[in-house]
Amino acid sequence: xxxxxxxxxxxxxxxxxxxxxxxxxxxxxxxxxxxxxxxxxxxxxxxxxxxxxxxxxxxxxxxxxxxxxxxxxxxxxxxxxxxxxxxxxxxxxxxxxxxxxxxxxxxxxxxxxxxxxxxxxxxxxxxxxxxxxxxxxxxxxxxxxxxxxxxxxxxxxxxxxxxxxxxxxxxxxxxxxxxxxxxxxxxxxxxxxxxxxxxxxxxxxxxxxxxxxxxxxxxxxxxxxxxxxxxxxxxxxxxxxxxxxxxxxxxxxxxxxxxxxxxxxxxxxxxxxxxxxxxxxxxxxxxxxxxxxxxxxxxxxxxxxxxxxxxxxxxxxxxxxxxxxxxxxxxxxxxxxxxxxxxxxxxxxxxxxxxxxxxxxxxxxxxxxxxxxxxxxxxxxxxxxxxxxxxxxxxxxxxxxxxxxxxxxxxxxxxxxxxxxxx
Amino acid sequence: xxxxxxxxxxxxxxxxxxxxxxxxxxxxxxxxxxxxxxxxxxxxxxxxxxxxxxxxxxxxxxxxxxxxxxxxxxxxxxxxxxxxxxxxxxxxxxxxxxxxxxxxxxxxxxxxxxxxxxxxxxxxxxxxxxxxxxxxxxxxxxxxxxxxxxxxxxxxxxxxxxxxxxxxxxxxxxxxxxxxxxxxxxxxxxxxxxxxxxxxxxxxxxxxxxxxxxxxxxxxxxxxxxxxxxxxxxxxxxxxxxxxxxxxxxxxxxxx
Numbered sequence: 176x177x178x179x180x181x182x183x184x185x186x187x188x189x190x191x192x193x194x195x196x197x198x199x200x201x202x203x204x205x206x207x208x209x210x211x212x213x214x215x216x217x218x219x220x221x222x223x224x225x226x227x228x229x230x231x232x233x234x235x236x237x238x239x240x241x242x243x244x245x246x247x248x249x250x251x252x253x254x255x256x257x258x259x260x261x262x263x264x265x266x267x268x269x270x271x272x273x274x275x276x277x278x279x280x281x282x283x284x285x286x287x288x289x290x291x292x293x294x295x296x297x298x299x300x301x302x303x304x305x306x307x308x309x310x311x312x313x314x315x316x317x318x319x320x321x322x323x324x325x326x327x328x329x330x331x332x333x334x335x336x337x338x339x340x341x342x343x344x345x346x347x348x349x350x351x352x353x354x355x356x357x358x359x360x361x362x363x364x365x366x367x368x369x370x371x372x373x374x375x376x377x378x379x380x381x382x383x384x385x386x387x388x389x390x391x392x393x394x395x396x397x398x399x400x401x402x403x404x405x406x407x408x409x410x411x412x413x414x415x416x417x418x419x420x421x422x423x424x425x426x427x428x429x430x431x432x433x434x435x436x437x438x439x440x441x442x443x444x445x446x447x448x449x450x451x452x453x454x455x456x457x458x459x460x461x462x463x464x465x466x467x468x469x470x471x472x473x474x475x476x477x478x479x480x481x482x483x484x485x486x487x488x489x490x491x492x493x494x495x496x497x498x499x500x501x502x503x504x505x506x507x508x509x510x511x512x513x514x515x516x517x518x519x520x521x522x523x524x525x526x527x528x529x530x531x532x533x534x535x536x537x538x539x540x541x542x543x544x545x546x547x548x549x550x551x552x553x554x555x556x557x558x559x560x561x562x563x564x565x566x567x568x569x570x571x572x573x574x575x576x577x578x579x580x581x582x583x584x585x586x587x588x589x590x591x592x593x594x595x596x597x598x
Numbered sequence: 599x600x601x602x603x604x605x606x607x608x609x610x611x612x613x614x615x616x617x618x619x620x621x622x623x624x625x626x627x628x629x630x631x632x633x634x635x636x637x638x639x640x641x642x643x644x645x646x647x648x649x650x651x652x653x654x655x656x657x658x659x660x661x662x663x664x665x666x667x668x669x670x671x672x673x674x675x676x677x678x679x680x681x682x683x684x685x686x687x688x689x690x691x692x693x694x695x696x697x698x699x700x701x702x703x704x705x706x707x708x709x710x711x712x713x714x715x716x717x718x719x720x721x722x723x724x725x726x727x728x729x730x731x732x733x734x735x736x737x738x739x740x741x742x743x744x745x746x747x748x749x750x751x752x753x754x755x756x757x758x759x760x761x762x763x764x765x766x767x768x769x770x771x772x773x774x775x776x777x778x779x780x781x782x783x784x785x786x787x788x789x790x791x792x793x794x795x796x797x798x799x800x801x802x803x804x805x806x807x808x809x810x811x812x813x814x815x816x817x818x819x820x821x822x823x824x825x826x827x828x829x830x831x832x833x834x835x836x837x838x839x840x841x842x843x844x845x846x847x848x849x850x851x852x853x854x
Contacts, residue, residue, distance in 0.1 A: 343682045349675040350700035397732040
């Protein structure tokens with residue numbers, strides 16, 4: 176592995192780690208857009224630092240000088256947003272919009288001035304717009320790591336007040352936590368995390384490095400500590416992937432690839448994470464629909480059997496399906512789950528099927544009895560509601576209702592309420 | 599009976615709109631106090647002014663005879679349930695432990711005693727089996743009970759609660775009122791912003807009627823009158839009628 180690639184890799188990972196970890200607080204505090212504004216507000220600072228450096232005779236492109244300038248204007252921009260929100264009637268989104276465009280506009284003007292200076296040094300300043308990881312030097316990475324250590328260290332030290340502030344600021348204040356002070360500290364850390372990534376990812380895309388890994392991490396865990404660790408890990412992985420992929424071909428820009436890698440992680444998380452993932456939600460819904468379908472079929476079976484008291488008797492497929500048009504898919508599902516046996520065109524409930532059928536019918540009729548008894552709903556309003564509830568109610572609730580109603584033998588329509596499978 | 603809370607000439611304004619105007623009030627200890635008034639009457643603001651969360655335009659608040667800063671260890675606050683995002687990545691026990699952070703500071707790890715206190719508070723509110731539940735998966739009533747448990751672990755002498763009964767189920771309402779009575783019987787003071795006039799005489803000892811200005815404050819029997827309510831709510835007679843009825847009901851019950 177070449178020295179250049181190693182440098183870029185290290186820089187991108189440091190940037191991903193600190194932005195990802197800190198981004199959790201930004202996302203949870205709904206300050207995601209604030210990150211975008213302060214990244215844009217860093218641009219005029221970079222240009223001013225360069226101008227100041229060339230005027231005073233320093234190395235105008237020293238990483239510390241440029242980072243210092245970026246920190247200054249990004250911080251001023253951020254405080255301006257907080258100040259506007261606190262003292263005027265403007266809402267935060269308006270304040271963010273104003274500050275972002277004013278500072279970025281000023282930055283672009285300054286950038287044009289710098290580029291018109293004809294100073295050989297100025298080449299590359301425009302790389303702050305979209306970042307240029309390939310130009311990272313060892314020194315850059317050392318400066319970045321120092322900043323990252325400060326950010327992560329502060330996160331560790333102030334973890335508890337930050338957590339309280341983000342969850343419930345008023346309660347935190349009532350405990351004696353200086354909420355305003357910690358809020359300023361938190362956004363200051365955000366500014367540092369953003370500035371340390373500017374060389375690599377650029378002002379335009381940097382906000383994504385705060386928001387995307389944090390949003391992805393939220394999908395996987397319900398613990399704040401773990402979320403922060405995961406987001407840091409995701410950020411690092413995205414940084415590494417971006418650096419690696421862009422090294423394969425000379426013309427692939429690193430910053431955008433890092434951001435796209437993080438986005439890929441987010442998309443995967445949104446899809447497949449347990450509980451919150453869309454894929455699992457879809458699977459659950461499908462499974463649920465299938466269960467409802469099968470239970471409805473079993474109930475139809477039961478109602479047929481009630482007519483002639485022949486619960487275990489085989490019945491013609493067409494008779495069962497005629498009760499209210501059950502679909503053949505339900506028959507297949509019920510067979511594969513072991514609720515019914517199929518012999519030619521004859522269907523028969525298994526013991527398991529009989530038990531389940533009794534349970535569904537029981538849920539339905541007890542619920543109807545409850546609605547009619549306790550909520551005084553008219554009889555013709557009962558059925559549709561019970562159609563849904565029979566699949567949802569668990570045994571414990573049903574037993575409670577049953578006891579509360581004094582174990583009724585019949586539902587409001589006069590049909591018997593089964594207790595377990597018939598002998 | 600000593601004074602727990604004292605407000606003098608208290609005026610609070612948001613931007614230029616006054617929310618509280620010239621409030622003079624003192625509340626005795628060991629009472630269950632309801633703050634009652636129409637929407638926008640400044641009820642929540644009165645609590646926030648007590649906790650030094652909003653700037654005062656004039657006047658002062660004394661908590662246990664001193665500034666809130668010096669009394670904060672003896673005060674627990676339960677904000678409105680809707681004021682936080684319940685999708686925050688945290689468990690029920692986690693949130694309850696936050697009540698101990700005021701005493702733990704930044705670093706000190708929670709001791710076994712802190713944990714026991716948190717679990718005990720959860721048991722009191724009937725939530726002990728939910729300790730490890732993610733807070734986004736709680737019902738409204740369970741959220742409210744979690745907040746109450748967080749306040750209980752603060753082991754305070756004064757509890758300030760913003761609408762603890764808003765939108766909760768019957769079980770939660772019974773649980774909360776039982777705990778409030780227990781606190782009062784142990785000599786603590788509880789001040790609740792309350793919306794349901796019907797239950798004021800049943801649940802509380804004292805009432806503060808507020809509509810930007812202080813209308814009246816004192817023991818329910820003396821102060822919770824149709825005339826005062828009329829004053830507080832303007833012309834909304836339907837509510838007042840029913841509230842007065844429940845007051846009568848209570849008084850009749852007290853005499854037999």
